[in-house]
Amino acid sequence: MQALKLYGKKDLRWEKAEEVEVTESDDVVIKVKAAGICGSDLSRFAKLGPYVEGMTFGHEFSGVVEKVGKAVTHVNPGDRVAGCPAFPCKSCHECEKGNPARCEKLTVLGAFQAGAFADKTKLPAANVLPIPDEVDDDTAAMIEPSAVVAHAYYRTSMQPGDTVAVLGCGNIGLLAIQWAKTFGASTVYAIDIDSNKLTIAERVGADVTILPKEKPAYEIIQELGGDGVDVAVESAGSVAASAEVLALPKKGGEVVFMGIPYSDVSIKRFYFEKIVRNELRILGGWNAVSSPFPGREWHTSIEAMRSGCIQTNPIITHRLPLEEGPAVFERILNQNEFFSKVLLYPTTS
Template sequence: MKTMLAAVLHKPEDMRIEEVPVPAIDDHEVLIAVKRCGICGTDPHIYRGHFPVPFPLIQGHEFSGEVAAVGSAVTAVKVGDKVTADINISCGKCFYCRMGQKLFCEDIRQIGVHINGAFAQYTKAPETNVYKLPEDMTWEEAAYIEPLACVIRGQERANITMGSTVAVIGAGPMGLVHAQLAKMNGASSVIISEMNQARIAKARELGVDHVIDASKQDPVEAVRELTEGRGADFVIEAVGAVPTYQQAFQMVRRGGTLVTYGAAPATAVLEIKPFEIYSKELTIVGSYAGTYDTWLKAINLISSKRFKPGDIISKTVSLHQVVDGIQEAIHNKDTIKILVDTNL
């Protein structure tokens, strides 16, 4: 086991399936044989050069796998264990790490973003980042732990309250999860806005209270009609585009909370009126990624079967089809979530 197959991104839109060395591990690291890896919304941004990364890079950060080898000091897991890993590797020494905010670590390294990830047959992670999983959890379910942890983080940052009205913009793989978790968190009415007909159908299938077809009606007006003209208590932007962020500001009620969850391009600029934030006493919450306890919560939620990743996964492709999968994620919005099976 000296080499493996991996999808290596050499520059924007230049990804090749290559034979590369299997990652070497130190005493405190775990080598993981990747079983499944999701194509995240960030992956097309990286692939197209819209997200700054080092080259060459093996992308892929939503993964599940089996422990293939452990460093001499590793005690938490053993060879053969079913695992996933928190992708956020921090230094543990800087101001932010000591404040319990490792996402802002001054030397943060994210698997599949800053360092090689799981669009490969093997990847590695520090023992402290690896989570052992229940044996009855499927590889597909386990590959959804990372995105679910991110959504849990966003829900907790918003502090969604019982009996509230929650509007979600975008019925993609994140927006649909936000809608489901908002209901679990006690929202009395969940509204989702979407233009794509396949995603609209999926939202209805999942039981979202009100599904707005934004291709046929003004979503801002529709939300106001559903809330006696006020707007929603909580608005979650899960698209990452300037027009939908503009909608979000118009959709939230006075005294409400806006969650900026969708990842817009780093160069995107949004014009806002400070007076509106001031006069409406808006709470604006950013939510970037899951970490710490949100991973355990995601594992437990999937284990409970209250959240079922299979409801959102559209298809599975082979490692050799990763580029096709990324292209489909970019161009075919009928496809909601794609997984990569490294064994195909």
């Protein structure tokens, strides 16, 4: 079996890995069909390094069940599945309260347990979800990031007819646009400094695209006839966007932070005062799980993809063999070409 293993910062290797076997009664061994590169994978690769040296990387994937433990009853060999990569401890205070996303000891596939950038991977049965025939393997590989977005939106008080601004149109932002529409948003503003991303944003349903080069996005939204949006989503994970998003909601509106900046965030007084004077509600959206595990985020994502409400094909820009992983991670960082979602495929699939 072959896998991509992370040994250090920018040290990702395509090499032989141990065969995956059933060792527990609830184990499900899955032959990987498609695996996606997440923004967190890029940060781990370039800035943070591995959790465990030489660990098989990757957590977004779809596949086919190969083997199951004797206690597994809801899937069988040959079934098409997606995998929830989160492992809450189930015993901390937050887990006992029914908040697995806030687990004090939460780990993720590819961190301390071999991940999905491999020919095969393994999950407990509770983390394995059957997928319908209408959801293809590429789409199923993006159920996890879709569930991340749905989880965050479920935390808001969004109502049909509300207006939404999505700041940052990477993969999460492009899914956030579609989920806003699915939740009934009347108008969705897509904001980014990359025109390529805005082109995709328009394809997936954004009503208005904003390239804030000449003036701030909040001014453009006001000029278009609004006093701000009901819900503003920060999905860029940048230091600047983490402050600028505070100027987008109307008085009494909400801000949802989904992106994670990897530097300290300094907020100018102008933006900070928006929180206080506009009485904003500030929310964080973390991970993709809730109770009962893995949560409604997963089931609604699967249904939204089955029904066509969530489209992933416009988001996918690259489909490559898994062994090209080390090279494509470097290519993404070099920024000499445009990348949105990259899917990797084991050669044995």
